[in-house]
Amino acid sequence: MPDPDLRLIESFDEAQQFMTWLGERRTWLAVDTETGGLDWWRERLRTVQIGDTETGWTIPWEMWGGLAKDAIERYTGPTVMHNSKFDLHFLEHNGVKYPRHNLHDTMPMVGLIEPAMAKGLKPASERHVLKGAAQGGRALKSAMSKGKWTWDTVPINLPEYWIYASLDTVLTARLAEKFYPIIEAQYKRAYETEVAVAQVLCDMETRGMLIDPHYVADMSIWLDLQEVDLLGWFRDEVHIKNPMADAQTIRWFQSNGHQFTKRTEKGNLALDSEVLLDIAASDVWYSPVAAGVNRLRDLHKTRVTYFDAFMEFADDNDRIHTQINPMEAITARMSSTRPNLQNIPARKHGKMVRDSFLAGPGNKLISADFDQIEYRIMVSRAGEQNLIDAINGGQDLHTYMTSVVYGKPYEDVQPEERGVMKNATFAFLYGAGNTKFADMAGISINDAVEFRKMYSTQFPAIDHYARTINQLGATQGSVVTGYLGRKQAIWSKKESYKLLNYATQGEAGDVLKAKMVELSMTDAGQYMLLPIHDELLFEVPEEDAEEIKNIIEDVMPENHAFHVPLSVGADIVTRWGDKYS
Incomplete structure (x- = not known):
C-alpha cells in the first residue's frame, strides 16, 4: 500500500477538500478520537479523526466540531473504530448522533482471529498492515515529555500529535479490510455479539451506578483509623517502623530467627499472604506479627482499591461510570477499571463494599446471576450423564458429586463436605497440580492425590474431556467453543493445562x-x-420491579444450547450488598 496521506484541517479550503474526499467511494470509513483523558463524562473531546485505507484527517473539535458531526451523521456506509465503546462515549456525550447500525470494530476482529495476541491498534497494525506503526506514538511521547504537555494540553497543530492521530484511522481501515472477510467466514456470530455488546456496555456505563457518598466516606475514615492503630502497635510494641515495607518486616523476622525460603520471580525473598500464614502457623510467638501484617495490607487495600476509588470516580451526581472492558482477558470475559468493580471479594468485605451502591429515590436494584454456570457448561460439554441427570432432576450439583465420591446418601452430605467438593471442582477446572489442588480444596496433599483418583474414577467423562482439551492445548494451542464459535487460546502450548x-x-x-x-x-x-x-445488575423503578424481574428470569437463562439448563436467580434489593446478607 502507498504511504498514508495524513492531514490536519485548519482552514475553510481544507474543510471543503475533506467534504469532497468524503463523497468518494470506499469500503471502510474509519473514525477515531483524541481526548483530554480517559473519562468521557469529565474530560474534553479534542479532535475527531476520519479516514480510510489511504487518507486520514484530523478535525479539531472546538474549531470544526460541526464539520465532524455532520460528516458522521450523514455518512450512510459502514464505519469502523478500534475499541468503539471509548470513542462512542466521547462523540455521543458531545452531541453526535452516531449511526450505530453501521458501526464495526477492529478490536474484536483482532481478538477473535488472534485471541492470544495483543489486541491494541498499534501492535495489531505492526503485525499485519504497517511496519513501524508504533513509531508515531514514540515520537509523540518524546515531544510531550520535552514540552511537558499532557493529553489535555498538547497543541493540536503539533505535527507529532495530529500525524499520530490521523494515522490511527488509516490503520483501522486497513485492519478492517484485511480481517473482516475472515470474520464473515469463520466468526460471524461471535463478532456480531461483541459489536452489539460493546454498544450495550456503552449505554450501561452512561447510566452509571449510584453510591452512598456518606457511607463511602465513613468507611474510608474507619478503615484509615484501623490502619493508624495497627501501625502504632507495630511501631511501639514490635519496633517495625513501616510494616508495609517488605524489607523491614523480613529483617525483623530474620533477626528473630525465622528462615525464609520462598522467593519472588525477581529473586527477592517473598512475603506474600501465603508466606505470612505459614509463619503464623509455625510459631505462636510470630503469629500476631504475621497476622498483623496481613490485616494491615487487607485494610489498606480495601480502603484504597474500593472506598477511596469510589470517591475519586464519582461524578457530581454521585454516580460511578466504571469502564467495562469487553475483551480484556485472554478468555474474552469482561473486566472493569476506573474503578475495578469485577474484583470485589465475594466473601471477605464483600457485603461491606457492595453496600456502597444503592438504588436511587423511587428505585430498586435487581441482581440476577447464573447458577453454577461454569460447572454446568463443563458437565454438559463433557457429557457426564449422571451429573446431567442430577442437574436436570433438580439436585444440587456439588451435593450430588459429594454423595457419589464419598459413597453416602445425598441427604446425609454435610455442608463442609460439599464445600470441599466445590473447591475441588474449582481446582480441577483450573488445572491445578496436587499442591495447589490441596490448597484450594482445604485438604492435605496426600488426600488431594487420593481425591483426584476418586474424582477421575467416579466422573470418567469429565476426566476424558479434560485430557482431550489438554491435548488440544499441547498440540495446537487452542480450541473452538460451541456457543458462539469462538477460538479459545492459551499464551503458550506449555500452559495446556489452563485451556x-x-x-x-x-x-x-x-x-x-x-x-x-x-x-x-x-x-x-x-x-x-x-x-x-x-451476574447482571439493574436499577429499575420500584413499581415496575416485579415485572422487570420476571422479564429477566424469562430471557436471561439459557435452556437450549446445553444438555443442562443455565438457570438464573434474581433478587430485588435496595443496596447491592443486601443480596449478600
Whole structure:
C-alpha cells in the first residue's frame, strides 16, 4: 500500500477538500478520537479523526466540531473504530448522533482471529498492515515529555500529535479490510455479539451506578483509623517502623530467627499472604506479627482499591461510570477499571463494599446471576450423564458429586463436605497440580492425590474431556467453543493445562454477553447497569420491579444450547450488598 496521506484541517479550503474526499467511494470509513483523558463524562473531546485505507484527517473539535458531526451523521456506509465503546462515549456525550447500525470494530476482529495476541491498534497494525506503526506514538511521547504537555494540553497543530492521530484511522481501515472477510467466514456470530455488546456496555456505563457518598466516606475514615492503630502497635510494641515495607518486616523476622525460603520471580525473598500464614502457623510467638501484617495490607487495600476509588470516580451526581472492558482477558470475559468493580471479594468485605451502591429515590436494584454456570457448561460439554441427570432432576450439583465420591446418601452430605467438593471442582477446572489442588480444596496433599483418583474414577467423562482439551492445548494451542464459535487460546502450548479453564470461562462469558444483547431488546434493557462475572445488575423503578424481574428470569437463562439448563436467580434489593446478607 502507498504511504498514508495524513492531514490536519485548519482552514475553510481544507474543510471543503475533506467534504469532497468524503463523497468518494470506499469500503471502510474509519473514525477515531483524541481526548483530554480517559473519562468521557469529565474530560474534553479534542479532535475527531476520519479516514480510510489511504487518507486520514484530523478535525479539531472546538474549531470544526460541526464539520465532524455532520460528516458522521450523514455518512450512510459502514464505519469502523478500534475499541468503539471509548470513542462512542466521547462523540455521543458531545452531541453526535452516531449511526450505530453501521458501526464495526477492529478490536474484536483482532481478538477473535488472534485471541492470544495483543489486541491494541498499534501492535495489531505492526503485525499485519504497517511496519513501524508504533513509531508515531514514540515520537509523540518524546515531544510531550520535552514540552511537558499532557493529553489535555498538547497543541493540536503539533505535527507529532495530529500525524499520530490521523494515522490511527488509516490503520483501522486497513485492519478492517484485511480481517473482516475472515470474520464473515469463520466468526460471524461471535463478532456480531461483541459489536452489539460493546454498544450495550456503552449505554450501561452512561447510566452509571449510584453510591452512598456518606457511607463511602465513613468507611474510608474507619478503615484509615484501623490502619493508624495497627501501625502504632507495630511501631511501639514490635519496633517495625513501616510494616508495609517488605524489607523491614523480613529483617525483623530474620533477626528473630525465622528462615525464609520462598522467593519472588525477581529473586527477592517473598512475603506474600501465603508466606505470612505459614509463619503464623509455625510459631505462636510470630503469629500476631504475621497476622498483623496481613490485616494491615487487607485494610489498606480495601480502603484504597474500593472506598477511596469510589470517591475519586464519582461524578457530581454521585454516580460511578466504571469502564467495562469487553475483551480484556485472554478468555474474552469482561473486566472493569476506573474503578475495578469485577474484583470485589465475594466473601471477605464483600457485603461491606457492595453496600456502597444503592438504588436511587423511587428505585430498586435487581441482581440476577447464573447458577453454577461454569460447572454446568463443563458437565454438559463433557457429557457426564449422571451429573446431567442430577442437574436436570433438580439436585444440587456439588451435593450430588459429594454423595457419589464419598459413597453416602445425598441427604446425609454435610455442608463442609460439599464445600470441599466445590473447591475441588474449582481446582480441577483450573488445572491445578496436587499442591495447589490441596490448597484450594482445604485438604492435605496426600488426600488431594487420593481425591483426584476418586474424582477421575467416579466422573470418567469429565476426566476424558479434560485430557482431550489438554491435548488440544499441547498440540495446537487452542480450541473452538460451541456457543458462539469462538477460538479459545492459551499464551503458550506449555500452559495446556489452563485451556479447560479458559474454554469454560470463555463460553460462560459468551452466554452472558449474548443474554445482555437479548435483554437490551426488552423492557429490562434500559435498566442494565453492570455485568460482574456471572451476574447482571439493574436499577429499575420500584413499581415496575416485579415485572422487570420476571422479564429477566424469562430471557436471561439459557435452556437450549446445553444438555443442562443455565438457570438464573434474581433478587430485588435496595443496596447491592443486601443480596449478600
